[in-house]
Structures are given as structure tokens and as C-alpha cells.
Amino acid sequence: MKIGVFDSGLGGLTVVVAMTEMIKGAEIFYVADTKHAPYGEKTKEEILQFSLDITQYLIDHHHIEALIVACNTATSAAIKELREAYPGLIIIGTEPGIKPAIQATKTKNIGVLATPATLKGDKYQQLVTTLASDGDIKLYEQACPGLVEQIEKGEIQSSRTREMLAAWLEPMLSNNVDTIVLGCTHYPLVADLIQEIMVYDIVLIHTGYAISRHLLAQTQNKGHLNEGPLKIHLYTTGEIQTGIIDQILPGHESVKSIKI
Numbered sequence: 001m002k003i004g005v006f007d008s009g010l011g012g013l014t015v016v017v018a019m020t021e022m023i024k025g026a027e028i029f030y031v032a033d034t035k036h037a038p039y040g041e042k043t044k045e046e047i048l049q050f051s052l053d054i055t056q057y058l059i060d061h062h063h064i065e066a067l068i069v070a071c072n073t074a075t076s077a078a079i080k081e082l083r084e085a086y087p088g089l090i091i092i093g094t095e096p097g098i099k100p101a102i103q104a105t106k107t108k109n110i111g112v113l114a115t116p117a118t119l120k121g122d123k124y125q126q127l128v129t130t131l132a133s134d135g136d137i138k139l140y141e142q143a144c145p146g147l148v149e150q151i152e153k154g155e156i157q158s159s160r161t162r163e164m165l166a167a168w169l170e171p172m173l174s175n176n177v178d179t180i181v182l183g184c185t186h187y188p189l190v191a192d193l194i195q196e197i198m199v200y201d202i203v204l205i206h207t208g209y210a211i212s213r214h215l216l217a218q219t220q221n222k223g224h225l226n227e228g229p230l231k232i233h234l235y236t237t238g239e240i241q242t243g244i245i246d247q248i249l250p251g252h253e254s255v256k257s258i259k260i
Helices: 013-020 044-062 072-085 098-104 116-120 122-131 147-152 159-174 187-198 208-221 242-248
Strands: 002-007 026-032 066-069 090-092 109-114 138-143 179-183 203-205 230-236
Touching: 002 013, 002 044, 013 026, 013 208, 013 230, 013 242, 026 044, 044 066, 044 072, 066 072, 066 208, 072 090, 072 116, 072 122, 090 208, 098 109, 098 122, 098 179, 098 203, 109 116, 109 159, 116 122, 116 138, 138 159, 147 159, 147 187, 159 187, 179 187, 187 203
Parallel strands: 002 026, 002 066, 026 230, 066 090, 109 138, 109 179, 179 203
Antiparallel strands: none
């Protein structure tokens, strides 16, 4: 099974890590579109074009049979059009884990950290309307402009990153939020820092494992046996901090630069 995965940068590797625990007998081709990062502050039209270009590259060069859009922002902007353009391809997107957060919360106060584009996107708004219509549920939504860039630079524990998160999390801390949705695949990389700032124990929701389970079910329906070794190939369209990749995927093969 050949599986394409893409994100604007390194965040989607958190999904790949989850996939390594469930998926066997496959090759994963991961594209970090760092040339155009961050997606969260681009227009829908720009993100859609990036997504179409990367998907076509993965089909042409690696003959993928499944595609993981490992980016909440790209999912919101492009998943519908991708499915229309490539009806024969298994396509799985990423969306904020509002449903598991509702199941996990005890205080009914849920925080959502996401990019500006994700929070404004139709897909997120529909998700909230459908799942959080219960009047008892209170959502504390926070756009996090600049956080993806901090993570991409390797500043996961820097004082600047801590200051940014502390300001965004203060309303959640003071309103007894007990569950926080990490609405961007980059954000699990600062999960430890979020836990520190929140002081008390909270539940952090990210969707890498749910995506992996969904992928496994869909591929097995098409005859994938899920046996044998798993190979991971990494590509980037621009500059990248390989030190962070070493932390996320120890022992990875070298990252290849590509033009799309």
C-alpha cells in the first residue's frame, strides 16, 4: 500500500507517528510544503492549489493509493475538491476533535487551539454546529497565529513560545477548561508546554490515532493485509529543521528536496 501524507510543515509527522503504531506493509511518502508554510494564514484558493499540486505529485511520482491530508487548514480548504478530483483515491482529512472532547470533558468547558483559517473555515463551523449544539457545552476558541512558525523553527520550549501560549490559555485556565482540542497537527509538539501552563491535569485531544484507525479500515476493505515492514520517505518543498524531525522520527532516512 502506497500512502501519501502532506502538511505545510512538520506537524503532520505527529500523524505519521500514530500511523507507525498501526499500519504495516506500506510505504508512506510525506511531503512538508515548507515553501508555502504556514497554511493557516493563506487564502482558501491558495491552500486548495497547493493541495491539488501536492496530490498530483504524489500520484505521478509515487503512485499512491491513499492520501492523508495531515493538516486541519488544508482539510477545511480542499478536502471536498480533492475527493471530487480524485474519486478513485482513498482520501482522509484532519479535523479538530470536538466529538472526543465532548465525550472526555467533565466540566463541559472545552478549549480549542487552532489556526485562524481553521477556525474561520466552513468545515469547522459545521462541526461545531453539529456537535456542540448542547447548551451545556462551552467552547473557548483561540486562534494561534505564529505558533506553527515557532514550532517549525524548533522553538518548542522557548520563552517566546511559552509567552504566546500562556496568553492564549489564560481564559481557559480561569474558566475551568478541562479538555483542550489541538486543532492543528503541529500542536501536539508543544503538548508538554501546554500541560505545564495549565497547571492542573487536562485532557489534550489530537486526532492522529483516529486517522490511522480510519485509514486501516479503509485500506483493509480494499484488500490490504497490514503485514510486513513499513517504510517512510520524507520530502520537503523548502527549508526544514531536521533537528525536529530527529525528535519526532528517530532514525529517519534523509529528507529529499522536491519542486512542486
